[in-house]
Amino acid sequence: MSASTALLPEYIVVVAVLVTMxxxxxRRPGGTVASWVALIGILGALWxxxxxxxxxxxxxxxxxxxxxxxxYSLFVNVxxxxxxxxxxxxxxxxxxxxxxxxxxxxxxxLGMMSLGMVGNLIALFLGIEVLSLPLYVLSASHRTVLGxxxxxxxxxxxxxxxxxxxxxxxxxxGATGTMNFVDFASSVNVHSPLLAAGLMLTLVxxxxxxxxxxxxxxxxxxxxxxxxxxxNFMAFGTKVGAAVILLRLLAYGFYMSPQDWGPALGYLALLxxxxxNLLALPQNDLKRLFGYSGIGHAGxxxxxxxxHSVVGAKAMLFYLLPYGLAVIGAFAILTMxxxxxxxxxxxxxAGMARQKPWAAALFIVFMFSFAGIPLTGGFVxxxxxxxxxxxxxxxxxxxxxxxxxxxxxxxxLRPLQAMFRTRQGESNMAGxxxxxxHVVVLVVAVVGTxxxxxxxxxxxxxxxxxxxxxxxx
Amino acid sequence: xxxxxxxxxxxxxxxxxxxxxxxxxxxxxxxxxASEMMWNAAALAFIAxxxxxxxxxxxxxxFLIIATAASEVGIGLAIIVSVYHKRHxxxxxxxxxxxx
Numbered sequence: 001m002s003a004s005t006a007l008l009p010e011y012i013v014v015v016a017v018l019v020t021m022x023x024x025x026x027r028r029p030g031g032t033v034a035s036w037v038a039l040i041g042i043l044g045a046l047w048x049x050x051x052x053x054x055x056x057x058x059x060x061x062x063x064x065x066x067x068x069x070x071x072y073s074l075f076v077n078v079x080x081x082x083x084x085x086x087x088x089x090x091x092x093x094x095x096x097x098x099x100x101x102x103x104x105x106x107x108x109x110l111g112m113m114s115l116g117m118v119g120n121l122i123a124l125f126l127g128i129e130v131l132s133l134p135l136y137v138l139s140a141s142h143r144t145v146l147g148x149x150x151x152x153x154x155x156x157x158x159x160x161x162x163x164x165x166x167x168x169x170x171x172x173x174g175a176t177g178t179m180n181f182v183d184f185a186s187s188v189n190v191h192s193p194l195l196a197a198g199l200m201l202t203l204v205x206x207x208x209x210x211x212x213x214x215x216x217x218x219x220x221x222x223x224x225x226x227x228x229x230x231x232n233f234m235a236f237g238t239k240v241g242a243a244v245i246l247l248r249l250l251a252y253g254f255y256m257s258p259q260d261w262g263p264a265l266g267y268l269a270l271l272x273x274x275x276x277n278l279l280a281l282p283q284n285d286l287k288r289l290f291g292y293s294g295i296g297h298a299g300x301x302x303x304x305x306x307x308h309s310v311v312g313a314k315a316m317l318f319y320l321l322p323y324g325l326a327v328i329g330a331f332a333i334l335t336m337x338x339x340x341x342x343x344x345x346x347x348x349x350a351g352m353a354r355q356k357p358w359a360a361a362l363f364i365v366f367m368f369s370f371a372g373i374p375l376t377g378g379f380v381x382x383x384x385x386x387x388x389x390x391x392x393x394x395x396x397x398x399x400x401x402x403x404x405x406x407x408x409x410x411x412x413l414r415p416l417q418a419m420f421r422t423r424q425g426e427s428n429m430a431g432x433x434x435x436x437x438h439v440v441v442l443v444v445a446v447v448g449t450x451x452x453x454x455x456x457x458x459x460x461x462x463x464x465x466x467x468x469x470x471x472x473x
Numbered sequence: 474x475x476x477x478x479x480x481x482x483x484x485x486x487x488x489x490x491x492x493x494x495x496x497x498x499x500x501x502x503x504x505x506x507a508s509e510m511m512w513n514a515a516a517l518a519f520i521a522x523x524x525x526x527x528x529x530x531x532x533x534x535x536f537l538i539i540a541t542a543a544s545e546v547g548i549g550l551a552i553i554v555s556v557y558h559k560r561h562x563x564x565x566x567x568x569x570x571x572x573x
Contacts, residue, residue, distance in 0.1 A: 121534070122530065122533065122534055122537060125534070125537065125538075125541075126537065126541070129541045129545070133541075133544060133545060133548055136548050136549070136552065137548055137551075137552075140552045140555065143555065145559050145560070148552065148555050148556040148559055149556065151552045151555075151556075152501060152552055152553065152556050152565075155505070155548070155549050155552050155553075156495070156501060156504050156505060156508070156565075159505060159508040159509070159512075159545060159549065160492075160495045160504075160508045160511070162508075162512070162545075163488075163491065163492075163508050163509075163511030163512050163514075163515065164492075164511070166511070166512055166515035166516075166538065167484075167488050167511060167514060167515040167518065169515070169534075170484070170515045170516075170518035170519045170522065171518065173519060173522050173530075173531060173534075174477075174481065174518065174521075174522040174525075177522070177526045177528065178528075178530075179530045179531075179534075
């Protein structure tokens with residue numbers, strides 16, 4: 001298969017970036033031409049991805065093994081394109097977002113898509129940077145004090161973590177003499193201290209991006225200060241990108257020595273699940289709460305990597321979908337109610353159950369999926385992760401997962417309880433801004449969340465097809 | 474004769490200076506500069522290893538690091554200037570409306 005066929009989704013996104021730039025230049029103030037072009041580009045890339053999937057392709061490598069197109073990368077494409085389209089739709093109205101918004105979203109999506117197919121160190125570094133650079137701009141795009149502060153923090157810590165990652169990559173290259181993941185394991189000195197140091201620094205850099213305790217300090221601040229659609233993108237898309245590259249790097253390059261990195265990642269996953277969900281408990285700002293809950297979920301995802309088995313890879317890939325759908329649904333509701341404010345606090349939710357019963361019901365569904373209540377996708381995802389931990393004979397991880405889930409349940413019940421409180425004083429539900437684009441995101445999110453909880457079979461089938469890469473070292 | 478180990482040791486020292494700079498300086502400009510130093514240390518290590526293995530990949534990586542660092546500087550300085558416009562002082566300890 002030629003590169004132009006297999007990489008068609010990425011090429012469509014590249015073309016969409018260029019056309020969106022032209023559309024952004026000619027648009028009238030307040031117009032949505034650029035957003036439409038970007039959305040059509042994303043839907044085209046989604047169509048190309050599904051078309052490739054139905055062709056049942058064999059894994060194909062391109063550009064001197066730097067890109068691998070297989071079912072894994074196609075599944076990642078679908079996740080990233082859902083994240084990008086929800087971000088575009090939540091930032092649709094165009095009043096608060098500037099004209100560069102759809103362009104930067106598309107470029108960041110391109111970086112995330114490339115992270116799913118990375119096969120060597122050069123492509124890894126470029127994918128991480130193509131993901132990060134547009135997000136620095138996006139997180140600072142509201143010209144407020146908080147927005148600038150969020151952008152500055154993200155930039156400084158992002159550059160710092162990229163530096164650590166790069167030096168780790170340099171040491172790995174020095175120890176093995178090759179850039180390709182698949183050749184690391186066959187290099188002569190698998191147990192050299194240089195390789196161990198390089199792998200450690202590389203993992204620290206990637207865990208920074210994923211937001212794992214103790215490298216999580218930036219997450220809540222950046223989430224709180226960024227515009228709502230951008231926070232949605234970071235919570236879903238960045239987690240997808242960082243988690244899938246971590247899985248691919250370790251499963252391709254370091255499958256011979258899981259004893260070197262598996263236990264370390266296991267302990268970090270345990271710490272992250274507990275600390276992330278514990279710190280989510282006292283939060284009053286909902287964006288901060290989702291920031292800490294995102295840290296907790298990153299810990300859950302890390303279980304799938306740490307157990308180093310195909311069951312773990314499947315569980316991690318599956319968990320990304322219900323987590324992401326709950327994120328986009330919850331942020332759609334926050335966008336609808338808080339368009340005139342920077343952020344939404346728990347007390348703003350008071351009286352919601354009485355005045356906006358539909359929105360309240362949907363919010364309950366998303367919170368239940370975060371918490372892992374049965375009949376939502378989050379429950380099925382947590383069940384698979386629990387299964388993966390037990391299959392790998394890691395009862396500590398399983399106990400940590402259950403404990404983290406209970407702590408998270410407490411954190412998610414607080415906003416739900418606030419919705420049923422009656423509000424003193426005047427109603428705050430007058431400022432609701434319901435656009436058709438918000439409704440589309442909400443419908444997709446709720447159908448996906450409930451559908452994954454009630455009938456997960458087809459998605460489980462796709463996930464196990466994607467995780468087949470695990471055997472193809 | 475310049476041994477690879479010496480160059481890599483130099484890169485390690487530059488990397489450590491950069492990391493210490495990011496952690497202990499409080500001016501965003503200096504912190505940003507220090508993290509660029511970490512990037513350049515990595516580029517130096519890549520070049521040293523590429524020379525050792527007679528492999529072009531490491532040199533390609535060094536060029537890509539330079540290009541990416543340049544674009545990162547463009548974005549970073551813009552963000553730092555826009556923050557400076559709002560508060561006219563640069564100190565990360567004062568930029569703390571978001572409590573972490």
